[in-house]
Amino acid sequence: MTTTAEAPARRAGAAPRRRTLARTRPEGAAAALVVLALLGAAIWAFSDLRLNLATIVDGLGNAADFAARTLPLDFPPIGELLGLAGQTLAIVVCATLVASLISVPVAVLAARNTTLGGAGRFGARVVIVVARAVPDVVLAIVFFRMFGFGGLTGVLAMGLHSVGMIGKLYADAIEQVDEGPRTAIRAAGGTRLQQLVSGVLPQVLPSFVATSLHRLDINLRVSVVLGFVGVGGLGQAIADSLRTLDYQRGMALASVVFLLCVLVEIVSGSIRQALLGVREERGRKPGVLAALTGRKLGVQVPVQRVAGLVSGDAGSYRNERSRPPISPQWTTARLRRTGYWLLTALIVAASIWGADISFAQFERAITNFGPTLALFWPPETGGILGELLAELLVTVQIALAATLIGAVLALPIGALAAANVAPSPAVAKFFRGVVLAVRGVPELVLAIVFVVITGLGAVAGAFALGVGSVGLLGKLVADSLEEVDRGREQALRATGANRLQVFFAATVPQAAPAFVAHVLYQLDTNLRAATLLGLVGAGGIGYYLLNASRVLEFGVVTTVLLLTFAVVMLVELLALWLRKVLHA
Structure with missing residues (x-):
């Protein structure tokens, strides 16, 4: 029974709750639109870069030639190694x-x-x-x-x-x-x-x-x-x-x-x-x-x-x-x-x-600190600002397409690596090993391999980062699936639901917010990594970064840094906002 003194307090507390709900619904709708927009941008990047299996198939001959030039491996003397x-x-x-x-x-x-x-x-x-x-x-x-x-x-x-x-x-x-x-x-x-x-x-x-x-x-x-x-x-x-x-x-x-x-x-x-x-x-x-x-x-x-x-x-x-301490x-x-x-x-x-x-x-370093910093300021374009902006867009496309590839591959692999989803413990251990093996290969090495297969350009970078994403993203997906509330899964099994029905009706809905957060984290990671793959000709602005440092145009290095920093910060802030809305 509500007393006279309690009624105003409850009315006072009710208004903020309605305002919170009113704020939450638009934010949730906006977050859904942003996620869909990112998905659309990733599909556009995938299409615009012309990524397809035919490219890989056409490059199999190059892969065979590369293997012939690589094998047998030439290890240095054991002491040097x-x-x-x-x-x-x-x-x-x-x-x-x-x-x-x-x-x-x-x-x-x-x-x-x-x-x-x-x-x-x-x-x-x-x-x-x-x-x-x-x-x-x-x-x-x-x-x-x-x-x-x-x-x-x-x-x-x-x-x-x-x-x-x-x-x-x-x-x-x-x-x-x-x-x-x-x-x-x-x-x-x-x-x-x-x-x-x-x-x-x-x-x-x-x-x-x-x-x-x-x-x-x-x-x-x-x-x-x-x-x-x-x-x-x-x-x-x-x-x-x-x-x-x-x-x-x-x-x-x-x-x-x-x-x-x-x-x-x-x-x-x-x-x-x-x-x-x-x-x-x-x-x-x-x-x-x-x-x-x-x-x-x-x-x-x-x-x-x-x-x-x-x-x-x-x-x-x-x-x-x-008292004197008691030693275990x-x-x-x-x-x-x-x-x-x-x-x-x-x-x-x-x-x-x-x-x-x-x-x-x-x-x-103390002696050279001031003169060194002076080399990098002010920022300069070197007369190639248009090229830098175009390559920055390519870098973003590589990151988006790679994240899409990684998500498509990591979701089934991560699901089979989860102990509560895999059909048997042996299957889960096998796919955990696959994820570990992929994580062990540096993205730059993958980029080198794909440059040989597909040639120089953004295609190699997107495929390299896409395959590399399976290592971290597959692990995060598997962990998220294993950490869901098992009670819902058991309740569905008690009603006679099969493994597939339990997976889509009980496991996936609980892990979905974590999936989105993990994909955003992978996009953030891929954006920075895409900047670096240009070092080996895998497309993007990284090539201009390395070339500017080699010819001592450090003002151009600063410009590349500022452009990259702005894009990374934008993605970082967007990811922070989305994670906040998803976990609200």
Whole structure:
């Protein structure tokens, strides 16, 4: 029964709800129109680029000739090969470490529940978005002018660019923590730093480590691209081999990169489980990290030590702090985790040494910092602004068409890789292996292969990115299908529905919003990758970027950067808005 005092309150609360619904419906309709517009643009790009199976069939002869020129593979001496692989891994590990260290304070400022204020949060979010939008190859060109050849250029280029992804996922993880321990520490008089160290970091540590390991895998593939602009290791060796048309050596080195990518993916998965105690938690709502890593992270928060604070017993907390700490027993699991921590520290130390980072290069960079930046400003067109805009449109077309190809291929492959959809566990494991194998091949290597098959141009770039999209998008699709509410599926099975009916009536509707978000993320990724594939003649504005840097027209490099940045930012903002509407 509603009292007289309650009635105005309910009426006051009803109006905002009606306004919210009124806002939500137009936003939902607008989001649907935008998604349809993107789909139409992707179909138009696919058609305008004249992508079809006939192109592939016609190029099979070229593929056979390429295979004849490639086989047998010519591997360098084992000592040289190990040296190149070690340098690549050292650069990648150091870059990921730099990005992770920078991302922690950036994420703390960017997270809604730990930021120091609105201005700080806005500034941190701007840093994250800008870091993602600036292509790593552009950063490599700038740092190459400052530091010259060597690992430091790759470390800084990959490291600063990785802050965009790592910082975002770190911030998302911080915003999803249980506020209970942090509130208890604050109630006991703990400072902001104590709340962060004792109440937040223990919860997000598994997410942080898993995110860094995932980025390590990405940076390993990126290192191949940066080899074309002077970063050492396997990437530079591949670039040198391809410039001299030594395909036997180039593809042999590319196969080594593939094996390293697969190995890193397997090892990082094992580390996540052994080092952090990762465990499956069925029925838990996944976050962004779970979508990217393919695992739900169960976090054991030490709330027992602050249990008394929840009831306001601050004295018991002070008494407990005065007691000597109780050390847990050295069980087999603890020994294994400690061993992994020590191994990680050893790998980091070896990587810093192996990346050949010299402090003399820093001194040189400080001296050349001002003159180097002056080379890139003001922006110049070099008299080819029309060509740059036309190639920018081609880059967008490549990204749209590649995303369409990737979505069409990834949806069935991802569905068969999902344990709750595949007809048998063996089928699910097989297609998980397919997804892993595709992820292990760098997009630049795929672009080289398709350039040989279809010739120079955007067709090669679109097919390369389309096939490459199956790796990440197929994994995300499989994870999203596995994370749906199984109750609806069981309810339909109880009524006699077959596997196909359960899939389309219960599984797909639940995962559909995640599908859209994953495709938008893939479009964002493909747009940046399409800029880089021009380095090997796969169409788009990347060719002009590399050519301008080679002939020292750095003002044109800045113009290309600004054009690319504007398009990437537009897609980023559109994707953020769509994700917000879909998850409202």
